[in-house]
Amino acid sequence: MGIDEQRAHVEALCEAYGYGFVIHEASAAWTRISPRGAFVVGPCRACTVPCGCDGACDWCDGCGWLTRRVSQAKRMHESRQRMTGGR
Numbered sequence: 001m002g003i004d005e006q007r008a009h010v011e012a013l014c015e016a017y018g019y020g021f022v023i024h025e026a027s028a029a030w031t032r033i034s035p036r037g038a039f040v041v042g043p044c045r046a047c048t049v050p051c052g053c054d055g056a057c058d059w060c061d062g063c064g065w066l067t068r069r070v071s072q073a074k075r076m077h078e079s080r081q082r083m084t085g086g087r
Contacts, residue, residue, distance in 0.1 A: 027040060050066075051064050051074075
């Protein structure tokens with residue numbers, strides 16, 4: 001099976017069961033096979049906000065997206081850093 005056929009098969013599974021479900025189950029299966037090397041699926045993009053970093057950030061780990069709560073914590077941390085001069 002070539003890559004085009006594989007992609008079509010995955011798309012058919014996603015259409016049948018839902019993209020989120022397929023991604024979640026693939027992540028869970030990968031974790032069972034390789035707990036330390038597995039790809040971890042996070043929240044959907046609609047539940048996140050842009051990080052505002054340049055891609056080299058510990059808050060978003062370079063993905064560019066944060067949950068709203070993490071974004072709030074980041075803003076609070078940055079505000080405290082400015083107020084204390086980085087101490």
